Amino acid sequence: MAHGPAKGLSRWLFTTNHKDIGSMYLWFSFAMFIIGGIFALVIRAELFEPGMQIVDPNFFNQMTTLHGLIMVFGAIMPAFVGLANWMLPMMIGAPDMALPRMNNWSFWILPFAFFMLLSTLFMPGGAPNFGWTFYAPLSTTYAPESVTFFIFAVHIMGASSIMGAINIVATILNMRAPGMTLMKMPLFVWTWLITAYLLIAVMPVLAGLVTMMLMDIHFGTSFFDAAGGGDPVLFQHIFWFFGHPEVYIMILPAFGIISAIIPTFARKPLFGYSSMVYASASIAFLSFIVWAHHMFTVGMPIAGELFFMYATMLIAVPTGVKVFNWVATMFRGAMTFETPMLFSIAFVILFTIGGLSGLMLAIAPADFQYHDTYFVVAHFHYVLVPGALFSIIAAVYYWLPKWTGRMYNEILGKTHFWVAFVGLNVTFFPMHFAGLAGMPRRIPDYHMMFADWNMISSVGAFIFGASQILFLYIVLDTIFRGKKATDRVWENSEGLEWTVASPAPYHTFSTPPEIK
Amino acid sequence: MLKRARRLWAWLLAPAVLMTSYQAMAEEVERWKFNMVEGVTPVSREIYGLHMQMFWWCVAISVVVFGIMLYSMIMHRKSRGVKAANFHESTALEIVWTAIPLAILIAMAFPATKSLINLYDASEAEIDVVITGYQWRWRYDYLDEDLSFFSNMSTPRDQIEGFEPFGPHYLLEVDEPLVIPVDTKVRFLITAADVIHSWWVPAFGVKKDAIPGFINESWAIVEEPGIYRGQCAELCGRDHAFMPIVVEALPKEEYQAWLQEKRAEQEAVRQLTEQTFEFEELYDRGRQVHTQWCAACHRPDGTGVSGIFPALIGGMAVGPVEDHLNIVVNGSRGTAMQAFGDQLSEVDIAAVVTYQRNAWGNNMGDSVQPIDVFNFKQND
Numbered sequence: 001m002a003h004g005p006a007k008g009l010s011r012w013l014f015t016t017n018h019k020d021i022g023s024m025y026l027w028f029s030f031a032m033f034i035i036g037g038i039f040a041l042v043i044r045a046e047l048f049e050p051g052m053q054i055v056d057p058n059f060f061n062q063m064t065t066l067h068g069l070i071m072v073f074g075a076i077m078p079a080f081v082g083l084a085n086w087m088l089p090m091m092i093g094a095p096d097m098a099l100p101r102m103n104n105w106s107f108w109i110l111p112f113a114f115f116m117l118l119s120t121l122f123m124p125g126g127a128p129n130f131g132w133t134f135y136a137p138l139s140t141t142y143a144p145e146s147v148t149f150f151i152f153a154v155h156i157m158g159a160s161s162i163m164g165a166i167n168i169v170a171t172i173l174n175m176r177a178p179g180m181t182l183m184k185m186p187l188f189v190w191t192w193l194i195t196a197y198l199l200i201a202v203m204p205v206l207a208g209l210v211t212m213m214l215m216d217i218h219f220g221t222s223f224f225d226a227a228g229g230g231d232p233v234l235f236q237h238i239f240w241f242f243g244h245p246e247v248y249i250m251i252l253p254a255f256g257i258i259s260a261i262i263p264t265f266a267r268k269p270l271f272g273y274s275s276m277v278y279a280s281a282s283i284a285f286l287s288f289i290v291w292a293h294h295m296f297t298v299g300m301p302i303a304g305e306l307f308f309m310y311a312t313m314l315i316a317v318p319t320g321v322k323v324f325n326w327v328a329t330m331f332r333g334a335m336t337f338e339t340p341m342l343f344s345i346a347f348v349i350l351f352t353i354g355g356l357s358g359l360m361l362a363i364a365p366a367d368f369q370y371h372d373t374y375f376v377v378a379h380f381h382y383v384l385v386p387g388a389l390f391s392i393i394a395a396v397y398y399w400l401p402k403w404t405g406r407m408y409n410e411i412l413g414k415t416h417f418w419v420a421f422v423g424l425n426v427t428f429f430p431m432h433f434a435g436l437a438g439m440p441r442r443i444p445d446y447h448m449m450f451a452d453w454n455m456i457s458s459v460g461a462f463i464f465g466a467s468q469i470l471f472l473y474i475v476l477d478t479i480f481r482g483k484k485a486t487d488r489v490w491e492n493s494e495g496l497e498w499t500v501a502s503p504a505p506y507h508t509f510s511t512p513p514e515i516k
Numbered sequence: 517m518l519k520r521a522r523r524l525w526a527w528l529l530a531p532a533v534l535m536t537s538y539q540a541m542a543e544e545v546e547r548w549k550f551n552m553v554e555g556v557t558p559v560s561r562e563i564y565g566l567h568m569q570m571f572w573w574c575v576a577i578s579v580v581v582f583g584i585m586l587y588s589m590i591m592h593r594k595s596r597g598v599k600a601a602n603f604h605e606s607t608a609l610e611i612v613w614t615a616i617p618l619a620i621l622i623a624m625a626f627p628a629t630k631s632l633i634n635l636y637d638a639s640e641a642e643i644d645v646v647i648t649g650y651q652w653r654w655r656y657d658y659l660d661e662d663l664s665f666f667s668n669m670s671t672p673r674d675q676i677e678g679f680e681p682f683g684p685h686y687l688l689e690v691d692e693p694l695v696i697p698v699d700t701k702v703r704f705l706i707t708a709a710d711v712i713h714s715w716w717v718p719a720f721g722v723k724k725d726a727i728p729g730f731i732n733e734s735w736a737i738v739e740e741p742g743i744y745r746g747q748c749a750e751l752c753g754r755d756h757a758f759m760p761i762v763v764e765a766l767p768k769e770e771y772q773a774w775l776q777e778k779r780a781e782q783e784a785v786r787q788l789t790e791q792t793f794e795f796e797e798l799y800d801r802g803r804q805v806h807t808q809w810c811a812a813c814h815r816p817d818g819t820g821v822s823g824i825f826p827a828l829i830g831g832m833a834v835g836p837v838e839d840h841l842n843i844v845v846n847g848s849r850g851t852a853m854q855a856f857g858d859q860l861s862e863v864d865i866a867a868v869v870t871y872q873r874n875a876w877g878n879n880m881g882d883s884v885q886p887i888d889v890f891n892f893k894q895n896d
C-alpha cells in the first residue's frame with residue numbers, strides 16, 4: 001500500500017523514509033560544511049600575513065579544533081551517510097533501509113550533538129582548543145571546562161555513526177533484490193559495506209577514549225596523567241587506532257562514487273571490478289595496522305617504527321590498483337566531460353597527489369622532518385578536499401536529477417568546478433612548500449620566510465569558499481527552476497537507480513526488480 | 517603588506533620576470549624557501565637524500581599515470597567521434613600493476629631502514645643535555661656540568677602586535693640559546709613538565725616529542741659552527757607558536773669558555789639571594805620578570821584572560837604573602853599555573869611577587885626579599 005509523505009514539519013521529524021532521511025543528512029552536512037568553512041576562513045585570515053591581527057592565539061586554537069571536528073564529523077561523514085541512505089536501497093532494489101526507525105533516530109540526534117559542540121564557543125574559557133586530535137594531557141588536565149560538553153557531543157556522534165552503520169550492514173546483507181549477488185553489487189554498495197564494518201569496529205574505541213578522558217577530568221583517574229602513573233602516549237595509540245580507519249571511512253565511499261561516475265561518462269564498463277572489491281577490502285584491513293605512523297616522533301622502539309613504516313607503505317599497493325583501474329576505464333572510452341565527470345577526474349589526479357605525499361610521509365626518517373608541519377596539512381587536505389569532498393560534490397551533480405527530477409545548469413556546474421579546482425590548488429599546493437621550509441602546523445603567527453606561501457593560500461581559500469556559495473545556488477536553482485530530467489538522465493548510466501522515474505517516487509521497489 | 521601583495525602580483529607575471537632579470541630571479545628563489553633544508557648533521561643530510569629520492573619517485577609515477585590519463589582525455593573523447601571499446605578485465609595487467617609498485621616500495625624501504633637504524637643509535641655521546649618543554653619555554657640541563665637554564669622567546673610583544681617592524685629573526689629568537697660544541701656527539705634527552713611539546717631543529721634533522729613522564733632520546737653531530745633555529749612542533753596550548761628553539765654551535769674551545777662564563781654567572785645569581793634589596797629595585801626587576809614569565813597568561817596589565825587565567829588585580833595578590841608565595845613557588849596542581857619554584861631564582865620570585873602586590877592599583881606597600889623566599893622554600 002503506497003502512500004505519500006506526511007504534511008508539514010512532522011514529515012521531517014517522524015519520517016522513516018530513506019529518501020527523506022538522506023535529504024536531511026545532506027542538508028545538515030552542507031550547513032556544517034559552511035560553518036566549518038567559516039572557521040577555516042578565520043584561520044586563513046589570521047594567517048594572511050605575519051603578526052597577530054585578528055584573533056587571540058587561544059581563539060585561533062579553538063578555530064583549528066572546531067574546523068577539524070566539524071568537517072570530519074559534521075560535514076564529510078554525514079554527507080556520505082546521506083548518500084548511502086538515498087542510494088543504497090535504490091541500487092540493490094530494496095524498498096527502504098532495513099531499520100527505518102533507527103534511521104530516523106541516528107539522524108535526529110546529530111543536530112543536538114553539533115549544537116552542543118558549537119555552544120562551547122560561548123562558554124567561559126571558550127571552546128575546545130586542543131586540536132581535533134585532542135591529545136592528552138592538553139585535553140584533560142589543561143583543557144577548558146567546555147571539554148566535558150565536547151566529550152558528550154563525541155559520544156552522541158559516535159552513537160549516530162554506529163546506528164547508521166548497523167543499518168547499512170543490515171540493509172545490504174538482507175534486502176538485496178533476488179539475483180543481486182554480492183559480486184553484482186555496484187561498487188558504492190561494496191565500499192559502503194566495508195566502511196560500515198570499519199565504523200562498527202572503531203567508533204566504540206573513540207567512545208572508550210573520550211570516556212577515559214572524562215574519568216581523568218572528573219573522577220580522579222590517571223589514564224593519561226603521568227604524575228598519577230598514567231601514560232600520555234597510550235592516548236595517542238588509542239586515538240589513532242580509531243583515527244586511521246576513520247581516514248578510510250572518509251575515503252572508501254568516495255572510491256565507490258568515482259567508480260560509478262567514470263564508467264558512465266567514459267561509456268565503458270568499470271575496469272577490474274573484482275580487483276576493486278579486493279583492493280577496498282585490503283585497504284580496510286591494512287587501515288587497522290598502520291595507526292602509529294601518525295606517531296613516528298613519540299619515541300617508539302625501532303621495531304615498532306619499522307613495522308608501521310612497512311605496513312604503511314603497503315597501502316600504496318591496493319590504492320595504486322584503484323587509480324590504475326580508473327585510468328584503464330577511461331582509456332579508449334568515449335568520454336564527455338559533464339560536471340560530475342570533471343569532479344571525478346580531478347578526484348583521481350589530486351587524490352593521487354595526496355596519496356604520493358602520503359607515501360613520502362610513510363618513510364619514518366623523512367617523517368621526522370615532515371611531521372606536524374604544513375606538509376602534513378597539505379597532504380591530508382589533498383586527500384580530504386579533492387578526495388572525499390569532491391566525490392560528494394560529484395555524487396550530488398550525478399544523482400541530483402534523479403532526486404529532484406530536474407537537471408542542473410551545466411554551465412554553472414562547470415563554473416563551480418573550475419573555480420573550486422583553482423581555489424583548492426591555490427590554497428593547498430603552497431602548503432607543501434611552507435611545510436618543507438619548516439612551518440609547523442597549528443600556529444597563528446610565523447616568521448616572514450613563510451609569508452608569501454601563506455598569503456597565496458589565504459587568497460585561494462577565499463576563492464574556494466566563494467565557489468561553494470555558487471554550489472548552493474546551483475542546487476536551489478535546480479530544485480526550483482531546473483529543466484525536466486529523463487529517467488535515465490545520462491546517456492550511458494547503468495544500475496537500478498536509473499530504472500525508476502525521475503524524480504524517484506517516494507517509495508521505490510515495493511516489489512523487487514528483476515536482475516538479469 | 518602592500519609590498520607583499522605587489523610581490524605576489526609580480527610572481528603572477530613570473531615568466532616576464534624570468535626573462536628580464538636572471539639575477540633578481542635568483543634572489544627571489546633564495547627568498548622563497550620551498551624545500552627541506554639539507555642541514556648540518558650527517559643525519560639531516562641522510563634525511564634530505566631520502567626525501568629527494570622519494571620525491572623523484574613520486575614525480576616519475578605521476579608522469580606515467582597522469583600522462584596516460586591526459587592522453588586518453590585528449591584522444592578518447594566522444595567529440596572526436598571515437599567509439600568506446602568494451603574491455604574491462606585483465607588479470608595479467610592487474611598482476612603487473614600490483615607487482616611494479618611493490619618492487620618500487622621494496623627499493624624505497626632499504627635506504628629508509630638503513631637511515632632509521634643509524635638515527636636510533638644515540639650511543640657513545642660525549643655530552644648529554646636534558647631538554648624539558650614547559651608551557652611555553654624550554655629548559656636545558658647539562659647533565660655533567662651542573663648547569664641549567666631556561667630559554668624564552670625574546671621577540672617583543674610590540675612586534676607581534678604590529679606596533680614595531682619585524683626583526684630579522686621574528687619569533688625565532690630567544691634570550692638564552694642552547695650552546696653545544698661542533699664535531700661532538702651530543703645526546704638530547706627530551707621530556708616535558710606539563711603537556712606534550714616537540715623539540716625540532718630542522719637543520720639537525722631532529723624532531724622528538726617532549727612527553728611528560730617519558731624521556732626520549734635523540735642526537736646530533738653538528739659539523740658547522742653557526743646559529744640554528746627551530747620551533748615547538750606539537751600543539752601545546754595558547755602560545756605554542758611562541759616557544760622557539762635556538763641552538764648555537766661553537767668551536768670546541770669557545771664552547772669551554774662559554775661553559776666557564778655561564779657557571780660564574782649562575783654563581784653570582786646564587787649570591788644575590790643573600791642580599792637585601794630596595795623596594796624600587798625589586799619592583800623594576802619584578803616588572804621584567806612578570807612580562808617575561810607571567811604575562812602570557814595573566815597579561816602584562818594583570819587582567820588575565822576571562823575564564824581561563826585569573827586576573828591578578830585583587831585576589832591573592834592582596835592577601836597574605838605566604839599564599840601568594842605558595843602559589844608562585846608550588847603552582848596549583850591540575851591547572852595551567854605551574855610551580856615556578858625551580859624555574860625562577862629566589863631574587864626573581866621575590867621581585868615578581870613584590871611587583872604584583874604593588875602594581876595595577878594593588879598598592880599593598882609590602883615587599884618580599886630573596887631570603888624570605890629562600891626560607892619559605894626551606895620550611896615548605
Ligand SMILES: [Cu+2]
Nearest residue numbers: 713714748752
Ligand atoms: Cu610546545
